[in-house]
Amino acid sequence: MNFKRFARKWLRPGRATVIAVPYFWLLVFFAVPFLIVLKISFAEQDIAIPPFTSLLNYEDGGLLHVTLNLANFQFIFGDELYADTYLSSLRVAFFTTVMCLLIGYPIAYAIARTDPARRNVLLMLVMLPFWTSFLLRVYAWMGLLKPNGIINHLLMSVGLISEPLEMFHNTFSLYLVMVYAYLPFMILPLYAHLVKMDIRLLEAANDLGARPLKAFFAITLPLSKNGIIAGSMMVFIPAVGEFVIPELVGGPDTLMIGKVLWNEFFDNNNWPMAAAVATVMVLLLIVPIGLFHRYETRELEGKNV
Amino acid sequence: MMEAVAAAAPVQTGVQAHNTPYLQISGIFKKFGDNVAVDHVDLDIRQHEIFALLGSSGCGKSTLLRMLAGMERPTSGRIVLDGQDITHLAPYDRPINMMFQSYALFPHMSVEQNIAFGLKQDKLPKGEIESRVAEMLDLVQMRKYAHRKPYQLSGGQQQRVALARSLAKRPKLLLLDEPLGALDKKLRQQTQLELVNTLEKVGVTCIMVTHDQEEAMTMATRIGIMSEGQLLQVGTPGEIYDYPNCRFTAEFIGETNLLTGMVSVDEPDHVEIDVPELEGRIWIDHGITGPKGMQVWTSIRPEDVRLDRKPPATPGVNSARGTVVEIAYLGSYSVYHVRLPSGKVIKSMVPSSRWYEAGEEAPTWDETVYVSWRPDLPVVMTR
Numbered sequence: 001m002n003f004k005r006f007a008r009k010w011l012r013p014g015r016a017t018v019i020a021v022p023y024f025w026l027l028v029f030f031a032v033p034f035l036i037v038l039k040i041s042f043a044e045q046d047i048a049i050p051p052f053t054s055l056l057n058y059e060d061g062g063l064l065h066v067t068l069n070l071a072n073f074q075f076i077f078g079d080e081l082y083a084d085t086y087l088s089s090l091r092v093a094f095f096t097t098v099m100c101l102l103i104g105y106p107i108a109y110a111i112a113r114t115d116p117a118r119r120n121v122l123l124m125l126v127m128l129p130f131w132t133s134f135l136l137r138v139y140a141w142m143g144l145l146k147p148n149g150i151i152n153h154l155l156m157s158v159g160l161i162s163e164p165l166e167m168f169h170n171t172f173s174l175y176l177v178m179v180y181a182y183l184p185f186m187i188l189p190l191y192a193h194l195v196k197m198d199i200r201l202l203e204a205a206n207d208l209g210a211r212p213l214k215a216f217f218a219i220t221l222p223l224s225k226n227g228i229i230a231g232s233m234m235v236f237i238p239a240v241g242e243f244v245i246p247e248l249v250g251g252p253d254t255l256m257i258g259k260v261l262w263n264e265f266f267d268n269n270n271w272p273m274a275a276a277v278a279t280v281m282v283l284l285l286i287v288p289i290g291l292f293h294r295y296e297t298r299e300l301e302g303k304n305v
Numbered sequence: 306m307m308e309a310v311a312a313a314a315p316v317q318t319g320v321q322a323h324n325t326p327y328l329q330i331s332g333i334f335k336k337f338g339d340n341v342a343v344d345h346v347d348l349d350i351r352q353h354e355i356f357a358l359l360g361s362s363g364c365g366k367s368t369l370l371r372m373l374a375g376m377e378r379p380t381s382g383r384i385v386l387d388g389q390d391i392t393h394l395a396p397y398d399r400p401i402n403m404m405f406q407s408y409a410l411f412p413h414m415s416v417e418q419n420i421a422f423g424l425k426q427d428k429l430p431k432g433e434i435e436s437r438v439a440e441m442l443d444l445v446q447m448r449k450y451a452h453r454k455p456y457q458l459s460g461g462q463q464q465r466v467a468l469a470r471s472l473a474k475r476p477k478l479l480l481l482d483e484p485l486g487a488l489d490k491k492l493r494q495q496t497q498l499e500l501v502n503t504l505e506k507v508g509v510t511c512i513m514v515t516h517d518q519e520e521a522m523t524m525a526t527r528i529g530i531m532s533e534g535q536l537l538q539v540g541t542p543g544e545i546y547d548y549p550n551c552r553f554t555a556e557f558i559g560e561t562n563l564l565t566g567m568v569s570v571d572e573p574d575h576v577e578i579d580v581p582e583l584e585g586r587i588w589i590d591h592g593i594t595g596p597k598g599m600q601v602w603t604s605i606r607p608e609d610v611r612l613d614r615k616p617p618a619t620p621g622v623n624s625a626r627g628t629v630v631e632i633a634y635l636g637s638y639s640v641y642h643v644r645l646p647s648g649k650v651i652k653s654m655v656p657s658s659r660w661y662e663a664g665e666e667a668p669t670w671d672e673t674v675y676v677s678w679r680p681d682l683p684v685v686m687t688r
């Protein structure tokens with residue numbers, strides 16, 4: 001009996017394929033690369049190709065030496081600068097996420113509540129920036145924000161200001177471009193959740209005496225919780241490792257782990273150190289992903305009506 | 306019976322003049338763009354009444370209900386509830402609650418939280434909320450399920466929770482939009498009586514919407530028939546069945562034989578109507594309000610049509626000859642479809658005992674038979 005159930009559940013070929021595809025994907029594009037990175041992080045820098053030592057050494061006496069170099073990790077955990085950098089990355093990602101949420105939620109809500117004909121046009125507008133290269137868009141912002149950029153030029157020629165505004169290579173420009181770049185990743189999952197919500201639930205709430213604002217907080221917001229979580233993950237996770245935006249428009253004092261990684265890898269040619277930095281970053285991110293995953297599973301098991 | 310046959314009379318509301326109605330709907334009109342959804346409806350509802358709005362799909366029932374709930378704004382007209390003009394009140398300010406067709410239970414809240422939701426909006430003290438929720442759970446026998454989420458309930462249980470939620474605030478008026486529409490036929494019949502019992506126990510004034518005439522007849526004290534946004538007739542189930550005031554009602558409620566004719570004799574004590582389809586006349590033993598020469602429609606229920614092998618005493622009056630084209634055997638009775646020479650098919654419902662008592666064989670296909678009816682049974686309508 002039990003075996004039959006087990007067989008029905010796992011051995012049906014269609015089902016097995018469907019399950020296998022994402023696992024295969026994760027294995028090839030996440031687990032294997034991560035293990036390689038993990039391996040490199042335990043090596044030592046070397047002047048060779050590739051530029052790191054091997055973990056396994058076979059010696060004459062039939063001894064297999066496994067050398068795990070923990071120095072990189074010791075260094076990361078010993079040096080306050082790394083801790084500061086991780087914290088700073090998490091902070092930037094966190095505030096970017098919060099701002100994307102605050103701006104993205106009303107936008108997603110408005111799109112979900114317009115009539116279906118106009119909805120698609122609005123969604124297209126949200127996705128339109130993806131048609132241009134990401135790098136190009138960041139360069140466009142540079143052109144706008146620079147001291148002698150378009151905005152300053154315009155304001156000065158109109159006579160509103162006499163000196164260029166300080167809005168480039170500082171915290172302001174960093175967050176502006178971060179939020180700009182990640183906003184669609186917040187809007188789309190939020191929209192997907194809001195659009196499938198039954199309007200009758202709000203009518204029922206109104207009918208039972210809840211004013212629109214109260215109904216929003218009691219019904220709409222809780223029911224879009226998964227959209228909020230999904231959107232936040234989609235923004236937060238890539239934002240932590242973001243390198244291009246802080247490099248191009250962030251201030252000189254902006255510490256971002258992506259920047260450290262770049263330096264170790266390309267400037268210092270220290271692959272093991274870069275790998276260790278990346279490993280710690282992945283572990284930092286796996287915690288929120290794991291939480292999200294657990295939530296989603298519960299969601300699928302529960303509310304699948 | 307005289308006034309019942311006065312077909313062109315205005316919609317009768319059945320409210321005594323000295324007794325001001327609890328809910329007064331006057332001249333309610335609603336347009337969506339150019340599309341008229343509700344067309345000048347006047348309706349008075351008494352306190353503690355269970356009123357059913359009955360009509361085919363798209364006739365404006367839900368729209369009328371939603372205007373009462375405040376979710377739709379009437380283009381014109383007035384709604385007065387218990388002396389208060391509520392026409393322009395927001396839904397959350399009206400002492401009215403609605404049970405939605407799809408129930409609209411909040412999926413992220415337990416049964417208990419769903420029922421408590423409305424009470425919390427009123428900022429009632431916690432103890433009061435708890436005791437009322439318990440009372441409601443007992444009322445609909447859902448105490449065991451208090452902590453379940455809606456998706457963990459069956460359709461019938463969800464319906465009961467939705468009912469409890471809409472009753473929890475003790476509304477002055479309860480609106481039910483197709484309360485049993487989401488249930489299957491069998492469960493529906495059980496639930497009809499259970500629902501009426503609950504509503505009567507609470508004593509709430511109630512308007513329900515349905516397109517199921519059986520449901521309306523079972524549950525309501527009075528019924529309003531709607532078609533194309535208009536309220537055609539209001540009355541008790543018996544009144545509506547026995548004295549329809551228009552063709553729509555006659556055909557919508559139950560089965561009937563509808564015959565088109567012209568008034569040829571119009572006396573105070575009797576009327577004669579020439580009916581080409583019968584190649585004869587209908588003789589009615591009372592007067593109607595309508596001049597000679599007027600076109601009228603006559604409704605004769607199948608159970609009022611007698612079936613015989615022998616020709617009637619007065620051929621050509623209240624009778625016709627035809628052939629049996631179809632027989633539906635339904636156990637205790639059969640429905641005979643008799644085709645007249647004009648091509649018109651008259652349905653006659655015959656008790657199975659009829660032939661046995663007469664010591665005859667039941668007529669069969671292609672047999673020539675005579676249909677006839679008593680002069681007091683046909684109902685004459687002018688629209």
Ligand SMILES: Nc1ncnc2c1ncn2[C@@H]1O[C@H](COP(=O)(O)OP(=O)(O)OP(=O)(O)O)[C@@H](O)[C@H]1O
Binds near residue numbers: 365367368516
């Ligand atoms: N929001 C709306 N916008 C435009 N037209 C509407 C709207 N709501 C209803 N209508 C129209 O008004 C008419 C009446 O609709 P309503 O929903 O009141 O019908 P109903 O009697 O409840 O029908 P059903 O039995 O199918 O529920 C229909 O023609 C419908 O298309």
Ligand SMILES: [Mg+2]
Binds near residue numbers: 366367368
């Ligand atoms: Mg409806």
